[in-house]
Amino acid sequence: MADSLDRLFAAVLEARDRNPSVSRTSKLFRDGVQKMAKKLVEEAIEVGLDAVQMNRESVVLESADMLYHLAVIWAESGVTPGEVMGELDRRERTYGIAEKLPKHAGAAQLRRMSQLGPRRKAVS
């Protein structure tokens, strides 16, 4: 998945400066972050609705659209897929530690063990 996202992100960056009349990606960059955010939210809603309707095939298609629009938002925000993957890795390590703690462990102990910042939730 990380490789696919990296390639998608690179394609988005490459399309950014194309002619907006031939590239919808370029047009999205021209339209700005509010339009990008609107598209991302629309796709997320579509994924959720398709899941509720148990339309498995549409969940796949709309998820791919959502990831594309997420890649656009990352590019606009100066965020790289590597940073997001790094955060996923960090959480994997953190929650791996949290899972090994006794259930009655307090929040302070969880924070110490997981090295999370004070405003981060260690477990939900």
Ligand SMILES: N=c1c2ncn([C@@H]3O[C@H](COP(=O)(O)OP(=O)(O)OP(=O)(O)O)[C@@H](O)[C@H]3O)c2ncn1[C@@H]1O[C@H](COP(=O)(O)O)[C@@H](O)[C@H]1O
């Ligand atoms: N991966 C994608 C990709 N995924 C989804 N989409 C577009 O996002 C749309 C989904 O959003 P919507 O459902 O809102 O689209 P819509 O119904 O046409 O709505 P409007 O945007 O017209 O309002 C799809 O119809 C696709 O056109 C993508 N458009 C481009 N890419 C990749 O982005 C790169 C640059 O492509 P260009 O934008 O063509 O330069 C290429 O590598 C492409 O493969």
